Amino acid sequence: MSTERPRLTRDRVLAAAIALADSSGIDALSMRSLAADQGVVPMALYKHVAGKQELLDGMVDAVLTGLPPLPGGSEWRPRLRERILATRATLLAHPWAPSVIETRTHASPIVLTYMDELMGIFRTGGFSAELTHLAMHALGIRMWGFTREVFPTPATPADPEQRAAMLAQFQTQFPHIVEIATATAGHPGSETAGCDAQVEFEFSLDALLDGLALRLAEQKASAANSARGRQRSASPR
Amino acid sequence: MSTERPRLTRDRVLAAAIALADSSGIDALSMRSLAADQGVVPMALYKHVAGKQELLDGMVDAVLTGLPPLPGGSEWRPRLRERILATRATLLAHPWAPSVIETRTHASPIVLTYMDELMGIFRTGGFSAELTHLAMHALGIRMWGFTREVFPTPATPADPEQRAAMLAQFQTQFPHIVEIATATAGHPGSETAGCDAQVEFEFSLDALLDGLALRLAEQKASAANSARGRQRSASPR
DNA sequence: TTGACATGTGTACACCGTACACCTACCCTC
DNA sequence: GAGGGTAGGTGTACGGTGTACACATGTCAA
Structure with a gap:
C-alpha cells in the first residue's frame, strides 16, 4: 500500500x-x-x-547533456561564438548553474568533452597548442557562456529622504558610477543576478575574440618568419 | 588576573x-x-x-586598503593595466580573496571607490559613458586581478597501472586536452587554485585590452562621422 | 522457498550561524 | 568618591547542515 x-x-x-x-x-x-x-x-x-558534491556534479552534467551538437566547419571564430552562445542559452534556464560550475573541483567526462571540443575549435582554426592553452585561459569562465557579475549595489535606505541624501553623496563620491548608471538606466535586465545581459556578454566575448584574432595573426606571422629563417639558414648548407 | x-x-x-x-x-x-x-x-x-557576511565584507575592505595609489596620467591602457596588476599582486597574498569577492552581494564604499576609479581611467582615456559601462562588464571579475580557473582536473587513481590505462583512454577521448597538457607541462605554478599564473593572466588581460582599444577607435571614428554629419546638416540652415 | 542484494529507514554526531538574556567591568557625570 | 549607563564578553539554546552507521524491507534469482 x-x-x-x-x-x-x-x-x-x-x-x-x-x-x-x-x-x-x-x-x-x-x-x-x-x-x-x-x-x-x-x-x-x-x-x-555519493554526497552533495557529487550531486552538484551530476546536476551540471545533466544540464550539459542538453547542449546542441558541436557546430562544424573550420572557421574558428563563428564556431566558437556559436558554441559558447548556445551554452549560454542552455545555462540561462538554470540560474544556479554559474555558481555551481564555479565551485566544481573535479571535471567529469562530460565537462572534459566540452573543453576538449573548444580546444579542437581553436586547433583546427590554426591556433598552436601553446596559443590554444592561453586562449582557453583567456576565455576562462566565459567559456561557459556567462561572466560573474561583480557589480554589487550598496544597500539603499528605504526612506526616500535618506535615499536622496545618499544619492547626493554618491554624486560627489562616485561620480563615474552615477554617470554610467544614469546613462544606461534604460537597459532592462542588466541587473540579472547570475548572468549578465545578452548584449553585455556578447560585447565582452567579441572584444576578447578580437584580441585572440590578433594573437593568431601574430602567431602566423612569426611562424612564416621562422620558416623563412629556416629556409635561409638551411639553403647554404 | x-x-x-x-x-x-x-x-x-x-x-x-x-x-x-x-x-x-x-x-x-x-x-x-x-x-x-x-x-x-x-x-x-x-x-x-554584524555577522559572517559582514565579516567577509570587512576582510575584503581590509585587504583593498593595502592597494597602492591610483596611477596618474591620461593614457588609459597603461594606467588600467598597472592598476589591475597591482590589485592582483595585493590579492595574491590571500588565496581566499577571489572566492570571497565573488560571493559579495553588497559593495562597500571602498569597493565602490575602486570601481569608480577604474571607470575614471576609461573616461579620461576617451571612452564614452556607454562604452565604459560595456568595458567594465567585459573586465568582469578580471578587474580584481584574477580569473576564475575553470580547469578542474579529474581525479587520478593512485595505482600507476590504472593511471596509465586512464591516460591511454584520455589520449583517444580528449586528444586536445592531452596535447595541450603535455605541450605546456613545463610551466610551474599553472595549477594554482584561486588565481591563474601571471603569464596567463597578463595574456588574457592584454587580449581583452586589445579588443577594447579596437572599440574605442570605432567609437572615435563614429563620433567624428556624426560630427561631420551634424556640420553638414547644420550649415545649410 | 530461500537467500542475496539493492533500496529505504532511524538514529546519531559534529558542525554551522546567530537570537536572546545575562553578567561584568569600565568610564562619565554628579 | 558614588552612582549609573553602556560597551564588551558569557552561556544557553535553536534550527539548520552533511553524512556515518546499523538496521529493516522488498524484490528478484537460484
Missing part, C-alpha cells in the same frame, strides 16, 4: 534536484529538502549519489 | 580573520573557529561584526 512513490533513480534524483534548484534557488537545495521533496528520508539519497 | 587578552576591536577581529583564512583556508574560517582563535566565546564577535 506504500508503493505510491516510484523508485528512486540517480537520474530521478538529479532531475528532482535540478527542478528544486530552478524553482527555489540553489540555497534551498539541501540533501534534506531534496529528500523531503521526494518523500524520502535524507539518507536514501546516498544510495544513488 | 584575566586581563591577559587584549580587548577585541573590529580591526583586530578582521585582522585575525584574515590571518586565519590565510593560514588555514577560507573553509576553516567559521565564527566559532575565529572566536576560539581569539580565546573568546563565539557571540563575542558579534559585538564588533
Whole structure:
C-alpha cells in the first residue's frame, strides 16, 4: 500500500534536484529538502549519489547533456561564438548553474568533452597548442557562456529622504558610477543576478575574440618568419 | 588576573580573520573557529561584526586598503593595466580573496571607490559613458586581478597501472586536452587554485585590452562621422 | 522457498550561524 | 568618591547542515 512513490533513480534524483534548484534557488537545495521533496528520508539519497558534491556534479552534467551538437566547419571564430552562445542559452534556464560550475573541483567526462571540443575549435582554426592553452585561459569562465557579475549595489535606505541624501553623496563620491548608471538606466535586465545581459556578454566575448584574432595573426606571422629563417639558414648548407 | 587578552576591536577581529583564512583556508574560517582563535566565546564577535557576511565584507575592505595609489596620467591602457596588476599582486597574498569577492552581494564604499576609479581611467582615456559601462562588464571579475580557473582536473587513481590505462583512454577521448597538457607541462605554478599564473593572466588581460582599444577607435571614428554629419546638416540652415 | 542484494529507514554526531538574556567591568557625570 | 549607563564578553539554546552507521524491507534469482 506504500508503493505510491516510484523508485528512486540517480537520474530521478538529479532531475528532482535540478527542478528544486530552478524553482527555489540553489540555497534551498539541501540533501534534506531534496529528500523531503521526494518523500524520502535524507539518507536514501546516498544510495544513488555519493554526497552533495557529487550531486552538484551530476546536476551540471545533466544540464550539459542538453547542449546542441558541436557546430562544424573550420572557421574558428563563428564556431566558437556559436558554441559558447548556445551554452549560454542552455545555462540561462538554470540560474544556479554559474555558481555551481564555479565551485566544481573535479571535471567529469562530460565537462572534459566540452573543453576538449573548444580546444579542437581553436586547433583546427590554426591556433598552436601553446596559443590554444592561453586562449582557453583567456576565455576562462566565459567559456561557459556567462561572466560573474561583480557589480554589487550598496544597500539603499528605504526612506526616500535618506535615499536622496545618499544619492547626493554618491554624486560627489562616485561620480563615474552615477554617470554610467544614469546613462544606461534604460537597459532592462542588466541587473540579472547570475548572468549578465545578452548584449553585455556578447560585447565582452567579441572584444576578447578580437584580441585572440590578433594573437593568431601574430602567431602566423612569426611562424612564416621562422620558416623563412629556416629556409635561409638551411639553403647554404 | 584575566586581563591577559587584549580587548577585541573590529580591526583586530578582521585582522585575525584574515590571518586565519590565510593560514588555514577560507573553509576553516567559521565564527566559532575565529572566536576560539581569539580565546573568546563565539557571540563575542558579534559585538564588533554584524555577522559572517559582514565579516567577509570587512576582510575584503581590509585587504583593498593595502592597494597602492591610483596611477596618474591620461593614457588609459597603461594606467588600467598597472592598476589591475597591482590589485592582483595585493590579492595574491590571500588565496581566499577571489572566492570571497565573488560571493559579495553588497559593495562597500571602498569597493565602490575602486570601481569608480577604474571607470575614471576609461573616461579620461576617451571612452564614452556607454562604452565604459560595456568595458567594465567585459573586465568582469578580471578587474580584481584574477580569473576564475575553470580547469578542474579529474581525479587520478593512485595505482600507476590504472593511471596509465586512464591516460591511454584520455589520449583517444580528449586528444586536445592531452596535447595541450603535455605541450605546456613545463610551466610551474599553472595549477594554482584561486588565481591563474601571471603569464596567463597578463595574456588574457592584454587580449581583452586589445579588443577594447579596437572599440574605442570605432567609437572615435563614429563620433567624428556624426560630427561631420551634424556640420553638414547644420550649415545649410 | 530461500537467500542475496539493492533500496529505504532511524538514529546519531559534529558542525554551522546567530537570537536572546545575562553578567561584568569600565568610564562619565554628579 | 558614588552612582549609573553602556560597551564588551558569557552561556544557553535553536534550527539548520552533511553524512556515518546499523538496521529493516522488498524484490528478484537460484
